[in-house]
Amino acid sequence: MAKAYDHLFKLLLIGDSGVGKTCLIIRFAEDNFNNTYISTIGEPTGHAPDHPHPPTPIPDSPVPLSPQRPERTNHLWDTAGQERFKTITTAYYRGAMGIILVYDITDEKSFENIQNWMKSIKENASAGVERLLLGNKCDMEAKRKVQKEQANKLAREHGIRFFETSAKSSMNVDEVRHRPPPPHPRHKWDIVKLR
Numbered sequence: 001m002a003k004a005y006d007h008l009f010k011l012l013l014i015g016d017s018g019v020g021k022t023c024l025i026i027r028f029a030e031d032n033f034n035n036t037y038i039s040t041i042g043e044p045t046g047h048a049p050d051h052p053h054p055p056t057p058i059p060d061s062p063v064p065l066s067p068q069r070p071e072r073t074n075h076l077w078d079t080a081g082q083e084r085f086k087t088i089t090t091a092y093y094r095g096a097m098g099i100i101l102v103y104d105i106t107d108e109k110s111f112e113n114i115q116n117w118m119k120s121i122k123e124n125a126s127a128g129v130e131r132l133l134l135g136n137k138c139d140m141e142a143k144r145k146v147q148k149e150q151a152n153k154l155a156r157e158h159g160i161r162f163f164e165t166s167a168k169s170s171m172n173v174d175e176v177r178h179r180p181p182p183p184h185p186r187h188k189w190d191i192v193k194l195r
């Protein structure tokens with residue numbers, strides 16, 4: 001069977017549970033990334049007991065991301081970080097063209113953990129992979145815990161770009177979306193979410 005794409009762009013979204021990775025991906029996908037495969041490789045233990053966001057159910061097999069829009073149906077795999085998927089995780093880090101690190105501006109812990117995610121990139125990804133830092137949920141100004149300047153400083157230290165985004169209001173989603181190479185009808189995005 002002929003391949004449905006000429007080139008697969010691999011993008012990795014990483015960050016703590018509940019920071020909004022899925023919502024950001026959906027924003028990207030619904031607005032523009034209509035040929036996207038999305039997989040989730042996650043740790044079920046990523047949730048603090050009092051975390052307001054319930055854990056994503058872990059399906060046994062790929063489930064459609066947008067069942068009501070089959071032409072945009074993607075793969076959402078949640079492998080829950082089991083040891084047997086470690087090879088996949090490592091392979092995705094290595095094969096990624098870009099890595100987007102996400103924290104939640106209302107959740108200090110998710111920002112602190114960015115340092116750990118950076119370490120993980122250093123250990124697993126190819127040297128020089130393009131990285132981008134996103135402070136998501138910037139529509140929730142009243143609940144802000146992480147100041148923009150803190151994140152700017154961290155981004156400068158690591159030599160990477162930084163944006164505050166909102167998957168809810170779409171704020172800065174376009175800036176981020178246009179950073180990776182523009183999708184061609186026969187170019188597909190392969191986006192993996194990791195937590």
Ligand SMILES: Nc1nc2c(ncn2[C@@H]2O[C@H](COP(=O)(O)OP(=O)(O)OP(=O)(O)O)[C@@H](O)[C@H]2O)c(=O)[nH]1
Binds near residue numbers: 016042138140
């Ligand atoms: N106000 C606001 N809420 C958001 C935003 N993005 C996500 N959320 C909410 O945050 C919660 C978690 O969003 P998800 O996209 O599932 O987060 P995730 O990082 O994929 O979480 P895991 O699947 O556990 O890794 C949901 O209740 C979303 O509605 C945002 O930009 N603004």
